[in-house]
Amino acid sequence: MSSTGDVPPEILKRLRPICRQLPESYEEPAWIGVRWRIRARTFAHVYAPNADRVPFYAPYATGDRELVVMTFRVPVDDLLGLTSGGFPFLRADWGHDVVAAVLGDHTDWTEISELVTDSYCRLAPKFLAARVGLPPAVD
Template sequence: MSSPGDVPADILDRLRHLCRTLPESYEEPAWIGMRWRIRTRTFAHVYSPDTDRHPLYARYGCGDEGPVVMTFRVPVDDLLGLTADGFPYFRADWGHNVVVAVLDERTDWTEVTELVTDSYRLMAPKFLAARLPLLS
């Protein structure tokens, strides 16, 4: 059984590969799990929530393993469209534009790439965000 905060290596590897391509981003341990930042602003945070403290996530675990979630930022105009259907995206209970994504074997990693890149664009200085190619 994993502990709260633990993230499977395959998920960390995918996110590391993605975030490494974003200008001046860096990875650091967070209070739980791992986060990626640009300057002092977090644009992605991945962790396994403590389902005793946050029972909402308990239904997304698999067997003895709890769920793995990632938080990221979205433009406020996109918030409702992304979270309206529920799983795998939910509005976080903090921040005005923070979304929680459940990461599992059904995860669309192409979509995660776009969402993390957009989150980076929102949090990065404009000159760094401008270095990124526009996604189609």
Template sequence: MSDRADVPDEVLSELRKICAGLPESREEPAWVGTRWRIRARTFVHVFTAHPGQDGAYSRAAELTEPTVIMTFRAQPEELEALVSGEPFFRAAWGHDVVGMKVLAGVDWVEVGELLAESYRKLAPAKLAKLVG
């Protein structure tokens, strides 16, 4: 992973499967990496961060090697519990944004639940209701 925008195909594939089940979500290139949006709002962003090169994310995640980072939104009552330990951390921006190191053995079922919640938080009510 030589560039911050590089995200392994396996990670993108899993995220595509999850996001395909969310009404009207769309994938697009972000300033770095890839993001999925509901209308004009980003509910998940994934990229590769490198220690010492990515300022706020590198420091927040305490990186020692290139690492795939995913950010998403969380409800206030879930935020504190999530950011209390690995692989999660408080993202460098936003009051409701969680950062997650996407490490080997990631639980994609859990990721799916977290991203569905992020989607519901940002989607119009009629679309949010369609997500179980």
């Protein structure tokens, strides 16, 4: 199992407050990177894939920066709208409702906060999802 060392600390510093504010959510190491869960369901997963070993990510890798990706769930009706513009969003190659976002200096953290919160609400029990307010503003 991998550790948080796979993900740059600055990315974790941005994601942790977003995910921790969601009722009963928790963070744990995943097979690669870190994931946040509600009960036994993963609503956000961040990792640094090796683009050489996983060709799916090769078009998004650059020589000067480590590739960092976060996956999350979206309503199927929103999938095409979010991914049709291309970078930084792409359809993950698993799951019918999974999107991957390439994270970096270009990331709109307010949008990521909204997407992570929506993913949580899709997977959380209804009574927990009802306790979620608007995502906090992110610098």
